[in-house]
Amino acid sequence: MTTHHNISLVIPKSTLSRLPLYYSHIRKMQQQGEKYVSAASVAQSLNLNPVLVRKDLSGVSSVEGKPRAGFEIDTLLNDLSDFLGYNKVDEAILVGVGSLGRLILTNTEFSSMGLDIAVGFDKDPDLVGLQIGSKYILPMEKMESYIKRTGVKIGIITVPADQAQSVCDQMVECGILAIWNFAFTLLNVPKGILVKNENLPSSLAVLSQQLANKLNNIK
Amino acid sequence: MTTHHNISLVIPKSTLSRLPLYYSHIRKMQQQGEKYVSAASVAQSLNLNPVLVRKDLSGVSSVEGKPRAGFEIDTLLNDLSDFLGYNKVDEAILVGVGSLGRLILTNTEFSSMGLDIAVGFDKDPDLVGLQIGSKYILPMEKMESYIKRTGVKIGIITVPADQAQSVCDQMVECGILAIWNFAFTLLNVPKGILVKNENLPSSLAVLSQQLANKLNNIK
DNA sequence: TAGATTGTTAATCGATTAACAATC
DNA sequence: TAGATTGTTAATCGATTAACAATC
Numbered sequence: 001m002t003t004h005h006n007i008s009l010v011i012p013k014s015t016l017s018r019l020p021l022y023y024s025h026i027r028k029m030q031q032q033g034e035k036y037v038s039a040a041s042v043a044q045s046l047n048l049n050p051v052l053v054r055k056d057l058s059g060v061s062s063v064e065g066k067p068r069a070g071f072e073i074d075t076l077l078n079d080l081s082d083f084l085g086y087n088k089v090d091e092a093i094l095v096g097v098g099s100l101g102r103l104i105l106t107n108t109e110f111s112s113m114g115l116d117i118a119v120g121f122d123k124d125p126d127l128v129g130l131q132i133g134s135k136y137i138l139p140m141e142k143m144e145s146y147i148k149r150t151g152v153k154i155g156i157i158t159v160p161a162d163q164a165q166s167v168c169d170q171m172v173e174c175g176i177l178a179i180w181n182f183a184f185t186l187l188n189v190p191k192g193i194l195v196k197n198e199n200l201p202s203s204l205a206v207l208s209q210q211l212a213n214k215l216n217n218i219k
Numbered sequence: 220m221t222t223h224h225n226i227s228l229v230i231p232k233s234t235l236s237r238l239p240l241y242y243s244h245i246r247k248m249q250q251q252g253e254k255y256v257s258a259a260s261v262a263q264s265l266n267l268n269p270v271l272v273r274k275d276l277s278g279v280s281s282v283e284g285k286p287r288a289g290f291e292i293d294t295l296l297n298d299l300s301d302f303l304g305y306n307k308v309d310e311a312i313l314v315g316v317g318s319l320g321r322l323i324l325t326n327t328e329f330s331s332m333g334l335d336i337a338v339g340f341d342k343d344p345d346l347v348g349l350q351i352g353s354k355y356i357l358p359m360e361k362m363e364s365y366i367k368r369t370g371v372k373i374g375i376i377t378v379p380a381d382q383a384q385s386v387c388d389q390m391v392e393c394g395i396l397a398i399w400n401f402a403f404t405l406l407n408v409p410k411g412i413l414v415k416n417e418n419l420p421s422s423l424a425v426l427s428q429q430l431a432n433k434l435n436n437i438k
Numbered sequence: 439t440a441g442a443t444t445g446t447t448a449a450t451c452g453a454t455t456a457a458c459a460a461t462c
Numbered sequence: 463t464a465g466a467t468t469g470t471t472a473a474t475c476g477a478t479t480a481a482c483a484a485t486c
Contacts, residue, residue: 040466040467051469055469055470058468058469058470064469065468067469069468070467
């Protein structure tokens with residue numbers, strides 16, 4: 001007996017972070033004309049433990065996989081994109097239109113993944129009014145009314161570290177519920193507000209320390 | 220009895236990824252003229268469990284913290300930057316001088332964290348020969364000889380996903396040992412090669428799914 | 439001294455992996 | 463049928479948290 005139809009199934013974060021990888025890999029197979037895909041083959045291609053992939057997929061697939069064959073690709077991709085919210089678009093705002101902010105604003109990939117960054121905000125008057133890609137830059141003073149009017153729930157922070165907390169506070173005050181933080185600082189938020197930190201220095205630390213250990217032959 | 224002097228102490232990845240945060244927070248306190256810092260206060264400022272911070276710090280500090288006072292800031296910062304390799308500079312090369320590649324190439328923060336990106340490589344002849352910030356762009360054909368001549372061990376991949384594996388293979392072939400991958404794809408590498416993936420779509424998936432759950436009141 | 443803070447040991451929690459029966 | 467693949471249950475592993483004695 002299996003539990004299906006992802007209703008109220010709690011999917012762990014770790015699984016969630018692998019789903020986009022599965023999606024893009026399986027998408028590629030679909031484009032190559034494949035009709036079926038097995039968890040086993042996905043595991044092999046992505047260098048993951050097969051049990052892990054089976055468990056992940058069985059958590060999101062609306063139908064059981066068929067022994068020997070695997071999953072029907074069309075159905076599985078549909079379930080994955082449903083699950084990842086690629087089918088319904090979330091709006092977001094971005095604050096801090098420096099080089100990183102610009103990069104994110106103009107990246108078209110996000111929209112295919114269900115995130116539409118509606119506008120950018122910046123305090124620099126020289127930037128205000130400009131159009132970056134197809135996105136307008138508004139002054140910080142308009143953020144509050146914008147959030148309240150549109151009900152947007154996701155905020156992206158790409159300001160320097162020392163301004164991040166204050167931007168964050170403003171966002172939360174106005175009703176933002178989820179924050180994607182690219183500033184190198186941890187944010188203090190009230191309980192219930194979601195924060196995802198994108199922390200390059202931390203990643204770098206892990207990598208270079210591991211390399212140092214390796215070179216020192218400290219297993 | 221305490222175990223100290225981080226000699227061959229294995230520090231878990233999770234700890235490692237928090238150290239840069241500690242460093243930058245404690246650095247700030249130093250600049251404000253503080254002499255001592257307690258694990259407890261760091262924990263509170265960064266919204267972390269105090270036991271976690273104590274354990275992390277006791278793993279890297281060369282001296283014991285003093286009950287009631289905490290750690291002497293100067294010593295602790297020194298230990299942290301030693302540990303994180305901020306004192307000795309690692310060289311790296313970057314392949315793929317698109318907008319993200321450029322951003323990383325010109326980011327001066329990395330050099331203060333012990334990573335010096337020496338040159339960029341790109342296959343686009345229009346980019347080759349250019350100087351981005353202070354860094355030169357070389358043609359892909361020169362990568363092999365560059366790596367072999369300089370003995371550089373870290374490679375940064377900022378090419379599109381469909382070219383990432385081939386760039387990775389070339390790097391490994393030439394002797395790169397650690398790869399920082401910004402392309403949205405998992406890389407296949409021989410055992411023993413370190414890879415750190417910087418995966419924005421995965422982060423986004425986690426965040427937006429959590430938000431969706433929250434909005435649906437599915438606890 | 440009293441109490442804040444330390445470092446350690448044990449308990450808990452969550453995610454991954456191993457083992458295995460079921461099935462096309 | 464035989465064997466590849468499935469989904470599940472139990473074991474393992476690693477990281478976080480709780481409890482506590484030691485100390486300035």
